[in-house]
Structures are given as structure tokens and as C-alpha cells.
Amino acid sequence: MSEDDNILRSSLQGDRLVLTALGPWTAVHAHDLEPVIDRQSVPNNQVRAVDIDLSQVKPLDTFGAWLIERLVRVWNARGVEVRMLGMPEDYRGLIDEVQEANTKVVPVPVPQNRVIVVLEVVGKTIVKIIDATKLILQMLGQVSVVGARAVLHPTKFRWTSMVVHIDRVGWNGVPIMLLVTFLIGCILAQQGIFHFRKFGADIFVIDMIGILVLREVGVLIVSVMIAGRSGSAYTAELGSMKMREEIDALRTMGFDPVEVLILPRIVALVISLPILAFLGSMSALYGGGLVAWLYGGIDPDVFLARLREAISLETFLVGIIKAPVMAFVIGLVAAVQGLQVEGSAESLGARTTSSVVISIFLVIVLDGFFAIFFASIGM
């Protein structure tokens, strides 16, 4: 108790507990003050009255004043009268202020049964998925209506905005798309040659690369990249516009945000993605050919001749036909998520993340459906 004496000296005089507070009672000392207050709050049946001498406290701030008030409340709750003595006049305002603080009991949420919590999470997630689906369908409807209007009145369509977005999404995306698909082509060829060689079937690597790249990988890789590169950008742009009330401003001026902001973005994506997918496929074939030549010893002439036999226009069409659909889905998801952003920076981050995650998920699911569809019509 000797250390406590430097802060709060206590002595029991009959049934009266006399406490003398000393020194600074401020925020920086709160760490030392609190345990002392807690020790002096221990019940003692002998005590019938408490005196707290504040004359030697200097300085006092809200932290100190509150801790004294806490002590007073503890003893008052036991029916013990507490007097404050020698309080400097400057402190009165602060002491009065903290006496009114923390009087209202805020209901603490009762911890629930674990099973119920798990069920609740499951239920909420299902509702969330249903809501998200509804929102995507709703956006699909809105974009269709606005799109139809744009077809009927082409002058009303925001061409400039669309061109700007094609520049951002398409043109500026070309180098990274070419690089990534080139590398994928190289890897496919290397792996193919490495394993096919065991069977003496190196030459079939060209069939594999041709079909795989044109039907699946080209579009898929480019779509995933676009979802990460441009879908996220759309969500962040629309989200920060929503945060700064720009979208509300548009609406009150009689403009439809879907028409002004979202349609040009989606159209830009629908135009850009097939082009990028085409360029990407070519780049992947080039990479595959290069590796086949350098690593597999397959001459470029042989590669091209074999490729011509392995693939047809159909192979290419099956791939490229998927591209605008993927672009449309990425655009829809990005727009929906962007408009869901609320006030906080955190919600912007969360929405951007879910925009990318949902669109990549949908791209892959759609690709699966396309595969089934083309298989069943024999393409």
C-alpha cells in the first residue's frame, strides 16, 4: 500500500475512511490511478462514512475527476455517505460535470446461443445472396431499358463518355493483357511438350494450344483480368461518386445515373473485351509457337500448318462469342456494387472487393454453362 500513499493516502478514523488525494490526477497518470481507486473501493463493513480530501490534487482533469466520481458512486451504492473536502474552486465545474456522466445505463447485448448465431449467419448470407441477385436483375432491366432508348435515339447516347472508357478499359489495357496471355501461352506449350513428349506426341501440343486458347483460356484470362482491372475501377468510381452525393445531384437534375454513368461504361466494356480477348488469344498462340520452336524444336512452318488443321473458324467463334456476355456481366456487377457503397471508406473497399469476387465467379460459372451449351449443340 506504500506506493498508493503517493496518490491516495488512506486512514481509518473510527468508522470514517479518510482519503487524501495527492499530486497530478490526469490522463497520463490514469494507468496508475485506476488500480488505487479499485483498491479503495473494496467493501469494508466498518466504514460508515468516507471523506475525500482534494486540496492537494494538482492538476485535475476529466480522467481524475471521473475516477473520484467512480469511487464516490461505489460507496454511495453501499449507503455510505461521501464528502468531498477542500475542493479547489477551479475543479468544481469539472466535478459537477462528471457527476452527470455515465448515469444512463446503455443496454448491453446479451450473448446468444452459438447454434442460433451460426443459423443467423447462414440465414443472413442467404438473404444477402438473394438480394444481390435481385439487384443484378434489376440493373439488367434498367440497363436494357436505357439501352433500348439509346438504340431508338442514338443522339442521346453519351458517345464521348463511351470513347473515354474504351480508351481506359481497352486501349490502356492492351499491354498488360498481351503480356499475361503471352506468358500463359508459353506455359501451356512448355507443359504440353514436356508431358506429351513421353508418348512421342509432341505435335499434338499444337492442337491442344490452338483449341484451348481459342475456345477457353484466351477469353477466360482476359475476362478475369478485366474484372480485376476495370470492374474494380468502375465500382470504386461509382462508389465514390455515391459517397460524395454526385449521383444524387445527377438524379435531382433529372438525369438517370444508369443512362449517364453506367450505360456508356458497360458498352465500352462490351466493345473492348472481345477485342482484348482476340488480341490476347493471338498473343497466347504466339507465345505457344515460340516455346514450341525454341523448347520443343517444332518449326514455325510446321506449327502453323498443324494449327490450320487443328482449328477452324468455329473454334474461334465459340471463344469470342462468350466475350461480350462476360463483359456485360462484369459491367453489371461493377455497377450494382458501386451503387451499393455507403458513407464509409470501409464500405467502398468491401464493395470493390465483392465486385471483383462476384464477377470472376460469374465469369467462370457462365463459362461452364457455355461449355455445356456448345457441347450439346455439337460445336
Place this chain on the structure above:
Amino acid sequence: MAALSKEVVLSARDVVVAFGERNILDHLDLDVYRGEVLGFVGGSGAGKSVLMRTIIGLIPKREGIIKVFGQYLDTATEEQLVAVEQRWGILFQQGALFSSLTVLQNVQFPIREYLNVSERLMDEIAVAKLEMVGLSPDVQSKFPSELSGGMIKRVALARALALDPELVFLDEPTSGLDPIGAGEFDELIKTLQRTLGLTVYMVTHDLDSLHAICDRIAVLAGGKVILTGTMKDMLASEHPWLKSYFRGKRARMANLES
């Protein structure tokens, strides 16, 4: 001249701040004394906020010395700066509440970072601060985006006061509030200043605030403090800008009310 005997908590000497070629603050001098409410006025774009941001270290200055609590801020070590920063609180114009934290977490943030105190004490102090700035404890679990403009200012003030600072900077505390709300906020600042013994440095355009709670007014024009003094001094001045500011139509309206 009684002011001279008071303790100076903040002094700026010969401060020059320039953006490009243009000197926003041009060899400016200013003293703030302990326990006073200093109102800082000046035309839009005169550099009031720039000075405040320079003092608190957000904008670099070209020349000059700034001393807060007797500490030269330019030569201070990292620890000394943190020590000074714990002794001042700042209310930004837009509140600058952390949008991903609740009201309670916002107020607790400096306490949690700087003081090693129990979770219980932190909760109690934060709620006490919220109540001091006139908010109901019910708002504690809300997020800043769910609050009205006036409530954001109050929460931001509670956060500025979280560590019981000696010096509080207020950047246009009453802007964006209705006259009743602004009046209440003035009262609140005055009450807190009295109970907590604060020194208040207030950038404002609100003539009512200047009348109601400022002990001293400093006027910034042409990059310098052209006059400091009481409201009476302001009204007596023949400086053309001061004349139109304090004796213009809007000022007369404010005078009528008070």
C-alpha cells in the same frame, strides 16, 4: 498590457508559408495566452486555415519559428512532438471522424493509442466525453455516416477533447450549423473551456461566436496579423477591411441580436 503577464502557450514568429511564388503567410507573428479563447478571423483565402495547419504541422513553412508549450516544434525530436501532440486537440472543419469506426471507438482512439488504461475506464471516459459535448450515450454505436452535421461536430469535439488537452484548435466549429445549433455549440465550447481550463484557438467566420465567446480576436490580412484585441478594439479600428467586416450589414444584424 495585462496580457503580457500571462503565460504564452503558443507563439509564432516571423512565419512564412508560400505556395509556389505566392506568400500566403508573410512574416506573421502571433501569441496565444493560457486560458483564453482566441478568435481568428480573415477573408476567405486569407490563410486562416493555412496558419492553423502550419502550427499543427500539416503544412511546411519556409521561415519562422513556432513554439507550443515552450517547445520549438522544428527542433523537437519525435518523442517531444508526440508529447506536444498529446497536449493539443484539433477539431477539423468536416469533423474528420474515422468512417470505419463507431462514435465510441472514434472518441476512444487517442486514449487507446496513447494511454495504457483499462477497457472499462476507456468506455466510461468516452461516454462521459460524449455526454459533456451534449450527446446521448445512445449514439455511441453509430457510425459517422449515420450522424447529422451537428452531431459529427460534437463527436469530433469529443474526440479532440479525449486526452484532456490544454490547447484546442477549432477550424470553423460553427460552420454548417443552423444559428440555434451554432449558438449552442458556442455555449458548449465556452462551458468546456471554463470547466477544463482550455486554451482555445478558433478559426471562425461567425460574428456571433466572436461576440459570444472570444476573449480576444486576431485578424489576418495580407499574410500578417494586422490587429489583435477585444471586440471593442475591432469596432474602433479604421482599417477598411475591419470596418466592412465588423460594421457591415451582416455584422450589424449580429450586433442587433446580441
